[in-house]
Amino acid sequence: MYDGINTPTHTNMQTESLFLSGPLGVTREWTGLSDAIGSLASSRAFGHPAAFKHAARLSCAGAHLVAHGSAAHHAIQTAIQYPNDINGLTLIDPDILTSLPDLHDCPSYRKNPEMNAKATALVDQGKTIEAAECVIDWWMGRSAWAKTSERLKVRFAKAMPTLVADWRNQARAPLCLLGLAAVRCPIQIITGRDAPADIRALTQVMRLALPKTSLLKIIAARGASHLTHPHIVGPALRKSIVCNDTGWQTAYQRNAA
Numbered sequence: 569m570y571d572g573i574n575t576p577t578h579t580n581m582q583t584e585s586l587f588l589s590g591p592l593g594v595t596r597e598w599t600g601l602s603d604a605i606g607s608l609a610s611s612r613a614f615g616h617p618a619a620f621k622h623a624a625r626l627s628c629a630g631a632h633l634v635a636h637g638s639a640a641h642h643a644i645q646t647a648i649q650y651p652n653d654i655n656g657l658t659l660i661d662p663d664i665l666t667s668l669p670d671l672h673d674c675p676s677y678r679k680n681p682e683m684n685a686k687a688t689a690l691v692d693q694g695k696t697i698e699a700a701e702c703v704i705d706w707w708m709g710r711s712a713w714a715k716t717s718e719r720l721k722v723r724f725a726k727a728m729p730t731l732v733a734d735w736r737n738q739a740r741a742p743l744c745l746l747g748l749a750a751v752r753c754p755i756q757i758i759t760g761r762d763a764p765a766d767i768r769a770l771t772q773v774m775r776l777a778l779p780k781t782s783l784l785k786i787i788a789a790r791g792a793s794h795l796t797h798p799h800i801v802g803p804a805l806r807k808s809i810v811c812n813d814t815g816w817q818t819a820y821q822r823n824a825a
Contacts, residue, residue, distance in 0.1 A: 573624040583629050583655060585665075587810060588611040588620045590637030590663070591730035592703075601634065601794055609809055616685025617642040621649070630655040630790075632809045636794065638663040638734040644743060647751045656812035657755045658805055661707075661763060661791050665770055667738035670745050683736055691732045700724040703731070706764060707791040748777045750817035756808045758801055760789025769789075 585605055587598040595613035602611040609632065614620040617639070621652050621712075624631045624646050632655050635643035640662035647654045665671060665680045672681060683706045691701035701713040704724060713721070755778050757771050775783045786793045794801045 580633045583609045583809065584627050584631045585611045585805075587611065587628070587720050588617065588635040588639040588643060589613065589615050590635075590639040591727045591734055592638060593639075597636075597795060598634070600798035600800050601631055601805055604798070604806050605809060606806075608806065615798060621657070624653055625650050626720045627653055629640040632656040632658065632812065634658040634660070634805065635662075636660040636792065638731060638738070640664050640732070641667050641738050641743070644751060645741070647753055648747075651752045654753045656808055657751065658758065658800070658808060660758045660794050661754065661760075661767060661773075662710070662757065662770065662774065663767070664738060664743065665766065665806050666735045667741070667743045668770075669742050671770070672775070676769045677766050680764065686727065687812045688732050688735065691728050696728040697721070699728045699732075702730070709790060729749065745773070745777045746794070747777060748774065751778055753780070754808070754812050756784065756804065757781060758786065758793060758804065759783045759789050760791060760793045760796075761785045762790040764791075 570781045571818070585602070587601070589597060591617075595615050604614070605611055612623060616621065620633075620642065624633060630653055632782070633643045633646060635658075637660075640659040641664045643657060643659060644664070647657050665677055666684060671677045682700060687699040687702045690696070690702065700721065704713045704716060705711070716724075757774060759767060761768075761770050771783055771785075773782050784804055786797050789797050796811055
């Protein structure tokens, strides 16, 4: 399932920006970033990994992939599977520790697997609300769930089985650190300076393991900085798309970005 969130006039040979939401997200969460890109690239948002990968493979002029949370795993897989079709990759708060067994014995990453295991057990028991509370408080702060609207609580709880399925898929199709180096396109990783310590440590390791990788840490941001700080993430994404698309990165367009 996907929504067209930005449909500027363009030819079939224009670069595309393809957004993939995690299970707790929705396709309209990318509207702010799509607006920042403007007419430089057509934008499409997806809520299902299969449709996202299919669109990337069929992109005529190459695609820039953007993914949040556990969706980063699918974006990385797509970049590895279709290297000639991907111009660049932007990963926001990559929740992929489950897919990196090389790191599971490291004390720096102990809290994330513990949280995942607790949330998974709660979902298996049918306690999706408690599982969602566990996840939201870990990512956004201990009192975050109490401050969440009832509408969002219902949506997050409903999405928890899908998130757990995502973690299990990561475990079944792991990405070793050496395997990450198979990503050939430039990569931009974005996270908040107040994100959970496990995620901040992971982004540092990914910066070393992945070739041509940059890391942007946003001051005062925690998780989902594309929603809390779109005025920073949007221009950073726009610049990355311009710099990584050889089809239309003229000096004029680079300056305009």
